[in-house]
Amino acid sequence: LGAKSGDLIISLGTSGTAFFVSDTPTTDPTGAVAGFADLTGRYLPLVCTLNAARVLDVVSKLLGKTHDEIGNLALAAKPGAQGLTMLPYFEGERTPNRPNAKGLLAGITNSNLTAENISRAAIEAILCSLVDSFDQLKTSGAKIERVMIIGGAAKNPGIGPVASAILGRQVMTFPPMELVADGAARQAAWALLGEIPNWKIPNVIKSEAAHSPFVLENHRELKNNSNSIDAIEF
Numbered sequence: 514l515g516a517k518s519g520d521l522i523i524s525l526g527t528s529g530t531a532f533f534v535s536d537t538p539t540t541d542p543t544g545a546v547a548g549f550a551d552l553t554g555r556y557l558p559l560v561c562t563l564n565a566a567r568v569l570d571v572v573s574k575l576l577g578k579t580h581d582e583i584g585n586l587a588l589a590a591k592p593g594a595q596g597l598t599m600l601p602y603f604e605g606e607r608t609p610n611r612p613n614a615k616g617l618l619a620g621i622t623n624s625n626l627t628a629e630n631i632s633r634a635a636i637e638a639i640l641c642s643l644v645d646s647f648d649q650l651k652t653s654g655a656k657i658e659r660v661m662i663i664g665g666a667a668k669n670p671g672i673g674p675v676a677s678a679i680l681g682r683q684v685m686t687f688p689p690m691e692l693v694a695d696g697a698a699r700q701a702a703w704a705l706l707g708e709i710p711n712w713k714i715p716n717v718i719k720s721e722a723a724h725s726p727f728v729l730e731n732h733r734e735l736k737n738n739s740n741s742i743d744a745i746e747f
Contacts, residue, residue: 519658529565584671673720681724
């Protein structure tokens with residue numbers, strides 16, 4: 514990726530992670546932020562959520578649509594999905610630490626329960642959960658310069674624009690590529706040449722949408738008022 518200090522990288526696989534490239538180590542006494550390091554001598558404080566691409570799998574099956582179609586449906590809806598808000602805790606959740614949590618779809622009305630709004634609510638839910646995690650990184654001293662989104666779900670056409678609207682900043686996504694293999698190749702080239710190769714990534718997609726802060730506010734309000742539901746046996 515050519516990541517440098519100040520980059521926030523969000524990875525959307527079956528689960529989700531957000532990690533920050535830092536020149537200095539960070540500590541988090543709560544345990545929400547895990548400390549890692551890379552071979553360049555920098556540090557990668559990381560937070561993890563359990564539910565990312567699996568949420569899109571469920572919604573895709575529910576609506577009978579492909580992942581790309583879910584993304585396009587989401588882009589056809591307005592930010593906030595007309596008040597439809599999802600908590601994506603389909604397998605419990607790690608951040609926040611709620612292992613017995615269930616998924617929720619709240620704010621349903623006669624007019625907003627549409628395929629477009631359900632798709633938008635699902636993508637917003639995945640990203641809002643990670644933005645909450647991102648706030649854990651900010652409390653650890655992170656100063657974000659760029660935002661990159663990688664992983665299988667990053668190919669979804671709705672991810673970049675929806676993330677930009679939630680974060681209020683430009684977001685970069687990338688063409689399908691084997692980043693782990695690329696990283697191994699870079700390390701091999703580094704060992705051979707004595708310096709880290711500066712390989713460019715083609716076709717980077719930059720998304721920039723109007724900031725919609727109320728989306729995250731709605732998510733947080735639902736999250737903060739839903740703890741008591743965890744104890745209900747459905």
